[in-house]
Amino acid sequence: MTDHDLVRDARDRLTRAALGLARAPLSVAGLALIPLQLYAYPLILVTVGVPLLLLFTALARRYTGFFRRWAAGVLRVEIPAPHRLPANRGPMTRVRTIATDPATWRDLAFLPVNAVTGVVCGVLPVALWLGGLFGFAAPLVWLDHGDVRYVVIGHDTPGNVVLAPLLGLAVLALAWWVTPRATRLHARVVRWLLAPSATTALTDRVRVLADSRADTVDAQAAELRRIERDLHDGAQARLVALGLGLGLAEELLARDPDAARELLAEARRTSTEALAELRGLVRGIHPPVLADRGLEGALRALALAHPLPVEVDVELPGRPEAPVESAAYFAVAETLTNVAKHSGATDAWVRVRHEGGRLSLMIGDNGRGGAEAAEGGGLRGIERRLGAFDGRLGIASPVGGPTIVTMELPCELSSVKTSSSSGTA
Structure with missing residues (x-):
């Protein structure tokens, strides 16, 4: 490893340590969402809890979504949201979906675990870096009449001048090793709590497919009923009228050619209208312009x-x-x-x-x-x-x-x- 790579790696680890420390208070701040969300449930009985629950749940999901995306970036894996979707239906349907969604309660369980993990994984690397630097700086700070004294150890022997930097170097090496692992540990905890399990993902997928199949069957049945109705009320009725008109024209052809001619002209108009309706029906099934x-x-x-x-x-x-x-x-x-x-x-x-x-x-x-x-x-x-x-x-x-x-x-x-x-x- 060249000196340039070493400096870049050190800068990267120090940046990780600083960002981990910045995430620590953010991790603790999520604890406020627990009483807010739990408080909204009993208020559903007096209606005001419905918008409150939707609001606090949305805040909690945005909060957990931030950590989910961060963990996905650290671990370089996709962490899908496990929440049941959606619905653009009534608020009570959405509340029922939220209350019965296991992911909602996993989000709540995540908040205290994330607070502890975030503080430990955020503070520990920074403490080690500062401790290592203190080991180098301490012998140069405490001077007494020109004699070096290392008050942390408590002996007035010059040997501590060598011992303190060695201890600092060991602590810095530990900080170097711990920093990326602390970040990945926090990300793994986030993934463990927020990613859907294989069973949950399979169950949700089966549920979605079942709902989709039911909706598709209903839609196809409705479409078939529409086609049948359009055929029955439109083209079929005109074709029946066309057949009756041709039958009357056939009877009148010998004794009243003029009346038969009028019936044939009417039959031609009826056939044209029936053909137009059939074309419109075909366009409703699959427009030719689309093909x-x-x-x-x-x-x-x-x-x-x-x-x-x-x-x-x-x-x-x-x-x-x-x-x-x-x-x-x-x-x-x-x-x-x-x-x-x-x-x-x-x-x-x-x-x-x-x-x-x-x-x-x-x-x-x-x-x-x-x-x-x-x-x-x-x-x-x-x-x-x-x-x-x-x-x-x-x-x-x-x-x-x-x-x-x-x-x-x-x-x-x-x-x-x-x-x-x-x-x-």
Whole structure:
């Protein structure tokens, strides 16, 4: 190891020791979250506890999230959050999820353990560094009439002048060895308490998949009922009328050609209308423009047909898988439909990106806000559609607006494609 590497390593360890000391009071500060969160539970009975519990739980999760990210950086491993997600549903549903989530109580158990570990792992390295430096400085500090006296040991012998620096050197070597290990020990404790166990992760994954499967089955059943209803009330009825009209025309063909001609013209109009309805039904299942021009072209066509001005900004280096592409298209279409029906907006925008193996979509408007994924609503249906692909839906819609709906879908892109953006009116 060169002198430059030695100096750099020493600087790194001293920095770690200083940061560890800075984390010590932060670790102790987390103890205040324990009574705050526990105090909110009995207050749920008088309603005021609901917002308090949501607030204090959010603070606790942000606090533990800081240490989780720090530990992940130290250990160079991913430490996922074990909390049950989410929901954009009512506050009581969220409170029930929080109260029954084992990760909530693990967070509370983490706070006192982290306080002790943080103080020990933060103070010990700094104390060793200071102790080692004191061993070098002590013989030069206490002078009595020109004679060196090492008052810590208590003997007035010059031999202590040599002994003190040797002890300081030993303590500095110990500090050199302890500093990175203390940091890693603290990080391991954080990971042990905050990372989901294999059983918990598997259980949560099974639960998520079961919920997603149930939502997907419900959505598919609803879609089949819609298709059946559209066929029964639309194209099927017109085809039945077409058959009756052709039968009457056949009977009148010999004795009243003019009436038969009128019936045939009416049958032609009926067949045209039935064909148009069938095409509309097919577009509702999988739009041809989506298959031909991809997500970008389909969204641009969707924006052109929208009653409001919609700006489309798509930047995709490739094309998503067909099921993901279809889910993304219909999610955007449903969101824009809600914008037109309920938001009172004068314009909207759509932004699509692919980063980190995830397809990200953002839809915004300048409407009145207040949107939420209520049960039975369009946004709840979008949430179910995305859930089938491990996707997520986020809604930021304060009263008074604006509204921004974000969607994320894990996917990989296929062929390379150019990026573009467009504004439509």
